[in-house]
Amino acid sequence: MSTAQVIYDFSAEPGNNELTVREGETVTVLNQNVGGGWIEAQNARGESGLVPEDYLQVSVCLCSLRITHHNNVCDGAAVTHLFCCNSLQTHKMFVNAVVFVMLYLFVFFLYNVLVCACEGDDDDGEWDEEWDDARSTGGYGETTGEEEGEAMGDVGPVWLYPQSPLDCVVADPKKGSKMYGLKSYIEYQVTPNTTNRPVNHRYKHFDWLYERLLEKFGSAIPIPSLPDKQVTGRFEEEFIKMRMERLQGWLCRMCRHPVVSNSDVFQLFLTYRDEKEWKTGKRRAEKDECVGPMVFSTIDPEAPELDIIEVEQKCELFSRFTKEMDDGVKDLLNVGNIHWKRCTGPLRKEYQKIGKAFQNLSSVFNTSGYTGEATLTDALTAAGKTYEEISQIVAEQPRKDLHFLMETNNEYKGLLGCFPDTIGVHKAAIEKVREGDKMVAAGKITTQDKVTMAKRTSIMCYSLQAEMNHFHSNRIYDYNRVMQLYLEEQIRFYETIAEKLKQTLGQFTTL
Amino acid sequence: MSTAQVIYDFSAEPGNNELTVREGETVTVLNQNVGGGWIEAQNARGESGLVPEDYLQVSVCLCSLRITHHNNVCDGAAVTHLFCCNSLQTHKMFVNAVVFVMLYLFVFFLYNVLVCACEGDDDDGEWDEEWDDARSTGGYGETTGEEEGEAMGDVGPVWLYPQSPLDCVVADPKKGSKMYGLKSYIEYQVTPNTTNRPVNHRYKHFDWLYERLLEKFGSAIPIPSLPDKQVTGRFEEEFIKMRMERLQGWLCRMCRHPVVSNSDVFQLFLTYRDEKEWKTGKRRAEKDECVGPMVFSTIDPEAPELDIIEVEQKCELFSRFTKEMDDGVKDLLNVGNIHWKRCTGPLRKEYQKIGKAFQNLSSVFNTSGYTGEATLTDALTAAGKTYEEISQIVAEQPRKDLHFLMETNNEYKGLLGCFPDTIGVHKAAIEKVREGDKMVAAGKITTQDKVTMAKRTSIMCYSLQAEMNHFHSNRIYDYNRVMQLYLEEQIRFYETIAEKLKQTLGQFTTL
Incomplete structure (x- = not known):
């Protein structure tokens, strides 16, 4: 039985018969032939499960088995090809621009x-x-x-x-x-x-x-x-x-x-x-x-074809907007996270303590031996239980309202994270168009190529505008919807508590 | 002009022309003859005001002026007299007991x-x-x-x-x-x-x-x-x-x-x-x-005169009750204090941050250049402002509800703090009655004295019972009242927030 060195952290997905391993750990290989890119392994604590073979360096060479599905993707190859035949540096913007320049050949x-x-x-x-x-x-x-x-x-x-x-x-x-x-x-x-x-x-x-x-x-x-x-x-x-x-x-x-x-x-x-x-x-x-x-x-x-200045301005506008929205969304997520933790942590405990303090006082009062104590002790116990319930409600509330607000913003965070790349493609294209005259002069492209480049950049700009409009209309709908959900649940939350407190209030009497 | 050494910390009462001084500080005496037990002094920072003369050690001897109004109280003298004529140790219980024993002479x-x-x-x-x-x-x-x-x-x-x-x-x-x-x-x-x-x-x-x-x-x-x-x-x-x-x-x-x-x-x-x-x-x-x-x-x-066993049991019961209530009250005060701080501190800030995050997002959305943005940005701004208002409401709430709960419990804490002394007097009396036979045998008191002692102890017990009943009936009223006030304000708090959120909710639309 061979052993393997763990080369990356891997966290098991629950219920998938997988094994969590940490970089640097040594595991025993139980079965190298389970297939699908997995190896069955056992750790030092005797726990066993599947680990992706790429995460392990098995003593016996496994190189031939290491084929990820990425290698089958034609696009990766295509891009590489485009890049290679132009013999340019691997600067990302350049690659994008070159990819773009090649477009008109298709x-x-x-x-x-x-x-x-x-x-x-x-x-x-x-x-x-x-x-x-x-x-x-x-x-x-x-x-x-x-x-x-x-x-x-x-x-x-x-x-x-x-x-x-x-x-x-x-x-x-x-x-x-x-x-x-x-x-x-x-x-x-x-x-x-x-x-x-x-x-x-x-x-x-x-x-x-x-x-x-x-x-x-x-x-x-x-x-x-x-x-x-x-x-x-x-x-x-x-x-x-x-x-x-x-x-x-x-x-x-x-x-x-x-x-x-x-x-x-x-x-x-x-x-x-x-x-x-x-x-x-x-x-x-x-x-x-x-x-x-x-x-x-x-x-x-x-x-009609757009002017390069206009293209650039629109590109800049979207770039700034997505960047700022990204900041805003992250800010909200951050505050939301803190609030979530406060609700499920300290606030929950605090309301619980308030509830316990009332109930505790009720128990003490109960030992007074004084007649006519029962109404107050019953009411105080009820108040204590109500605050314990409130403690539960407070702790469960984030799942009911903050959850959707967070999910939506998380989704948008992901979406916004894609824009820099998309916008990068556009910026590189604009750069190339700007260099068009020089490239023609250097004989690298023809005048016709330059015209096509400008036309393509204009199309890209229209495409970006359509995409931003799609983004905006979705965003407006999504944020309206999620705010409605959030506020509806928040209202229900405050009303539920008020209702519970009203019932409790009715038990106290100073007649 | 003489100087004085500050021998105790003294905090000035606002608006009373007093001067805050710290132990060890040296101050300049401006006027030693203001009267009423005060000295006008100036500190190193040039601030001046009144300081009680007992708090200062003036270079010139002031001993003759140091007369507190306590020295004029006849009762203090009376107690001292009682104590002295019995030549007992200064043990508090003993003093109380002796004071009691002396009672029948009056x-x-x-x-x-x-x-x-x-x-x-x-x-x-x-x-x-x-x-x-x-x-x-x-x-x-x-x-x-x-x-x-x-x-x-x-x-x-x-x-x-x-x-x-x-x-x-x-x-x-x-x-x-x-x-x-x-x-x-x-x-x-x-x-x-x-x-x-x-x-x-x-x-x-x-x-x-x-x-x-x-x-x-x-x-x-x-x-x-x-x-x-x-x-x-x-x-x-x-x-x-x-x-x-x-x-x-x-x-x-x-x-x-x-x-x-x-x-x-x-x-x-x-x-x-x-x-x-x-x-x-x-x-x-x-x-x-x-x-x-x-x-x-x-x-x-x-x-009818109470049996010593019964007196002791009742005394024990009250002692235990007041001790336990004291714990309960302190517990509630403690939780209340923590909750107060959370409301005026982190919670206030958190709701403010949520409000700011919404408003911030609204500002970003406002720059989209997309038509039909206004409704959402207005609604988001409103939501943001609502959460800022909630932040204020949350911070001000303790003054409206927790305040009275705390004040009442503080009052009770003070009241309960007096019981150990009161109960101590009773316990010492019981002890003395128990020692009655020995004291008679030793010729320290007569048989008649012993009978009077037992009668007095019985009276004290009735008095304690009356006092506890007074305490209980007041307590039941006070706690019912303060809980009503607390819950009423809590309900108003939750309802106010729910109402504000409802108004905000109406501004969002997914039509």
């Missing part, structure tokens, strides 16, 4: 997902109506809808929204197992409103989808990370519930995005009919070449 | 303040009715008044309560000055409900009254201390208000006590007509010889 896949409404061009009445329909049924439109149709002129470019918005429900987590029961996993039922037919997915399928979406749309659309692999939860059930809730939130956000939700890979994830269709679809998606900045080639804003 | 002043109802002796219908009347108008009777008259049998001995309870209002604090404006003081207006004619009193008059009451009734009735000489309050007004409130509380409690309120000294304090009457009355009160354990000689329980 054929455009025009499926017209972007509609520019800012030109006030009314001759295509069809999509205009569709947009209005979408807005009125989507639930994520503006809150101050003035004159329909024309209102679009206010916000600028927007994505073309589907007539009926896609939605789905993640529910019914079930434990499954493989490798003869050695490795267990949780399978969630995902039911889209389009087919109303459930499909099953494990966390790793979500992860696969995330990787595909990031690869394909990441340059144009911020794709938020999946919920952490390790969600804290003391009990397995709590953990599963929390993860499911977050997967639901993530999938919903993706459903809401007209470009993402309309993509083949996303549709495959939601509507595959059988294992065969799923496997074929997976392979096709992994070979998709229209990924990364390529996605801009599929966008036709049907609008 | 003439009884029978003014029948104690009525024993436990014997069910109905032949004196007059006081019986008076008691019933007092109970129904006093407001401090039992809360579960069963059959009138006979109900008294339930609680045992009670003091004879006046038909209409005495009450008074302390109000309208006014600044006065003396010594050509050098020394200022606060004078309070005290108006009793009997004469409805206000009299003016300074804190030092209250202090004088306290000393008289303690001297006279301290062995039989717990006389709670006056509010601290130094009440904390950042501003002079706050300080004066707080002191006035506490003096009111103290005086009210004294008014409620049938024995205390009926005494000459107390009546003098409330109803003197002019300076002359006040001064004459003061002198008379200070010469009162019916003080200390002597007061028991004025009590006639009109009830």
Whole structure:
């Protein structure tokens, strides 16, 4: 039996027959052939379970087995290729810019997902109506809808929204197992409103989808990370519930995005009919070449080309906004966290102590031997119990209100964290356009190339504007909704306590 | 000009032209002849004011001037005399016991303040009715008044309560000055409900009254201390208000006590007509010889003598009760203090931070440039301001509810602190009675003395029972009242917040 050195910390996912190991620890390898990238190992305390093989340095060489699914991704290779054939430094901005410069070499896949409404061009009445329909049924439109149709002129470019918005429900987590029961996993039922037919997915399928979406749309659309692999939860059930809730939130956000939700890979994830269709679809998606900045080639804003100065200004505006909102969100999360801890910690204990102090006094009074004591001692005991109840209510309250406020802000934190990269792609493109003349003079690109570059940058800018408008309308809806939920629960909280205190008050008497 | 060494810390009372000095400090004596036991001094920082002369060691000998008003009290001398003529050690219990033993040498002043109802002796219908009347108008009777008259049998001995309870209002604090404006003081207006004619009193008059009451009734009735000489309050007004409130509380409690309120000294304090009457009355009160354990000689329980075992059991019961209540009260005060600090400190800050976080997010949203943003940003700003208001409400709440709960419990803490001494007098008496046979055998006392001792101890026990019953009925009223006030304000607090949140909630919209 061989041993292995742990090279990274790994925290076991509850209920998955995994083993938590710490960097530097030595474990005994029980089974190296469990497959799926796992090794069965035992630690010094005799606990055993599965550890990802990448986290272990087994005495016997395992190199040949170390193949992560990342290596199968064509996009990674594609990007590398683009980068290599230009022989530039690995500076990130440069890479992005170069990737962009190469764009015009590819054929455009025009499926017209972007509609520019800012030109006030009314001759295509069809999509205009569709947009209005979408807005009125989507639930994520503006809150101050003035004159329909024309209102679009206010916000600028927007994505073309589907007539009926896609939605789905993640529910019914079930434990499954493989490798003869050695490795267990949780399978969630995902039911889209389009087919109303459930499909099953494990966390790793979500992860696969995330990787595909990031690869394909990441340059144009911020794709938020999946919920952490390790969600804290003391009990397995709590953990599963929390993860499911977050997967639901993530999938919903993706459903809401007209470009993402309309993509083949996303549709495959939601509507595959059988294992065969799923496997074929997976392979096709992994070979998709229209990924990364390529996605801009599929966008036709049907609008006049933007001036480079204007592009830059808009880019700067979004950059500042997302940065500031990121700060604001983090600030709120921070305060929320402190408040959560105070409610479940010191405040809970304090109300409990107040309750105990009343009850204690009641017990003492009870020993007075004085007649006519009972009414007061009963009332004081009731008051004590009420404050103990309040202690419980206070401790449980954050789960009822702060929870959603925190979840929403956490989601936005993730989303906002994607913007710097997206905006970086744009900034690099602008930089390249600015250097266009020099590059032409140096013979690196042709004048025609330069013109195409400017046109592409303009498209990117329209795309960013559409994305920001999508972001804004979602944000307005989300924050209105979460504040409503928060305040509703806060009101219920204060009213419940007032009601309990009223009942107690009735027991005291000075007649 | 001479200097003086500060020998004790002294904190200046705000607004009284006093000077705060610290032990070891050297001050310059500006005026040694201001009188009233004060010296005008200046510290190293050039600040000047009055310092009690006892707190200073002036380079020039001041011994002859150091006369405290205590030295004028006849009672102190009387006790010393009693102690001296028996040549016993200064052990407190012994002193008390000896004081007691000496009692039978004095003439009884029978003014029948104690009525024993436990014997069910109905032949004196007059006081019986008076008691019933007092109970129904006093407001401090039992809360579960069963059959009138006979109900008294339930609680045992009670003091004879006046038909209409005495009450008074302390109000309208006014600044006065003396010594050509050098020394200022606060004078309070005290108006009793009997004469409805206000009299003016300074804190030092209250202090004088306290000393008289303690001297006279301290062995039989717990006389709670006056509010601290130094009440904390950042501003002079706050300080004066707080002191006035506490003096009111103290005086009210004294008014409620049938024995205390009926005494000459107390009546003098409330109803003197002019300076002359006040001064004459003061002198008379200070010469009162019916003080200390002597007061028991004025009590006639009109009830059969109690067995020593029974006396001891009752004494033990009260001792345990007051000890336990003292613990309970201190516990509540402790929790209350912590909660008060949390409300005015961390909780206030936390709600403020939540409010700021919402407003901050609103400001960021305001820069989005997205149309239809205004409703959300307005609502978020409103929510932020609401939480800032909540922060204020939370911080001010303790003054509205916890304050009275704390004040009442503080009062009770003071009251309970007097019981050990009162009970000590009883225990020492019991001890003496137990040693009665030995003392007779040793020829120290006669058999008649022993019988008188047993009778006196029985009277003391009846007196203690009456006092405990007085304490219990007051306690039941006070705690019912303060809990009502507390809960009423707590309910208002929760309802106010709920109402504010409701108004804010209405501003969010997801239509």
